[in-house]
Amino acid sequence: MREAVTTTLYFDTVEAPSPIDPSQVVRFGLRRATVQTFGRAGWKTPVAQFYGIVQDGLIGAQHAFRGLNRPMCYEDNMEADQTILVYSWRPSADYEFLGEGPAYDLIEMRPVQGRAFVALVREEKVKQENTLTEGTIEKWNWVGEDPELPGAPIDWKIRYAKKLWSK
Amino acid sequence: MRTPHEIQVSVNAALAGETGEFRPRALLDTRLDCIRVITRDCSVMETRVNELLTVLEANYPRGRKCVGFTIKGAEHLCHKYHLDTSAVKITAVLDAVLEACPGVVVEAFVDHVARPLVRDANIEDIEQIDESRFPQPAHA
Numbered sequence: 001m002r003e004a005v006t007t008t009l010y011f012d013t014v015e016a017p018s019p020i021d022p023s024q025v026v027r028f029g030l031r032r033a034t035v036q037t038f039g040r041a042g043w044k045t046p047v048a049q050f051y052g053i054v055q056d057g058l059i060g061a062q063h064a065f066r067g068l069n070r071p072m073c074y075e076d077n078m079e080a081d082q083t084i085l086v087y088s089w090r091p092s093a094d095y096e097f098l099g100e101g102p103a104y105d106l107i108e109m110r111p112v113q114g115r116a117f118v119a120l121v122r123e124e125k126v127k128q129e130n131t132l133t134e135g136t137i138e139k140w141n142w143v144g145e146d147p148e149l150p151g152a153p154i155d156w157k158i159r160y161a162k163k164l165w166s167k
Numbered sequence: 168m169r170t171p172h173e174i175q176v177s178v179n180a181a182l183a184g185e186t187g188e189f190r191p192r193a194l195l196d197t198r199l200d201c202i203r204v205i206t207r208d209c210s211v212m213e214t215r216v217n218e219l220l221t222v223l224e225a226n227y228p229r230g231r232k233c234v235g236f237t238i239k240g241a242e243h244l245c246h247k248y249h250l251d252t253s254a255v256k257i258t259a260v261l262d263a264v265l266e267a268c269p270g271v272v273v274e275a276f277v278d279h280v281a282r283p284l285v286r287d288a289n290i291e292d293i294e295q296i297d298e299s300r301f302p303q304p305a306h307a
Binding site: 011035036037038039040041042043044045047048049051052069070093094095096097105106107108109111112115120122138139141142143144155159 | 168169170171172174175177178181182185186187188189190192194198199205208209210211212213214215218219226227239240
């Protein structure tokens with residue numbers, strides 16, 4: 001984990017394997033708006049998971065997929081589902097806030113068996129302050145793991161349009 | 168690898184000035200075109216019910232295991248059933264889900280999981296994130 005590298009749009013940018021060639025590295029950004037939305041909602045656990053799981057874990061993703069098999073409309077694009085990349089892997093730790101008020105503390109958990117972690121990225125090239133990013137990290141969470149493809153989401157064949165690669 | 172305490176310090180710094188008190192809520196996520204209902208700030212596993220519904224289960228349950236759900240394709244669904252996304256109630260969207268996906272599985276999910284969850288958490292309105300407040304990407 002490291003301190004966030006910020007730009008005007010992005011709260012942080014992180015390295016990830018290229019969706020085209022996993023031996024190549026690209027950068028994706030996490031929007032300030034996403035972090036602010038979590039903050040205003042008092043929803044801190046996903047932010048901790050970003051720092052503890054996504055920030056340094058995305059580069060080690062085991063699988064990449066393209067396209068969500070579900071309706072999605074974004075900025076008049078009725079096929080926005082096809083612009084989403086999904087990276088998945090099996091992290092070694094999980095994080096969750098517990099308690100109330102000043103004793104609202106983060107604890108590290110051993111991930112539940114049979115879970116994989118996914119990060120959803122919208123493909124969009126953005127150049128800001130001399131940093132070129134190839135996409136925006138929109139969301140991350142745990143899913144059930146495919147017993148036949150470790151580190152991949154269960155039902156990935158029906159969830160996603162295409163598997164891009166596995167490492 | 169940093170400790171949970173170090174991560175917590177970074178989280179608090181990242182959210183400085185932005186941290187509200189957590190309360191159960193329904194949020195319209197326009198970028199992923201979905202409505203997220205969440206009743207606990209915890210680590211969740213998303214389980215797909217069908218192409219419109221995902222249930223959020225606490226990974227380390229303390230009490231109720233189901234802590235939320237996601238309705239996907241919200242814009243499309245609201246348009247189809249003439250619902251105004253800026254003013255619609257979550258119960259009306261659940262009615263639309265039932266119409267869009269009739270069947271025993273969806274009916275069981277809506278009536279026995281989703282409706283009790285929003286009722287017990289007193290969630291009625293769907294909050295919309297005002298994207299215009301934030302910088303927008305200038306695509307390269």
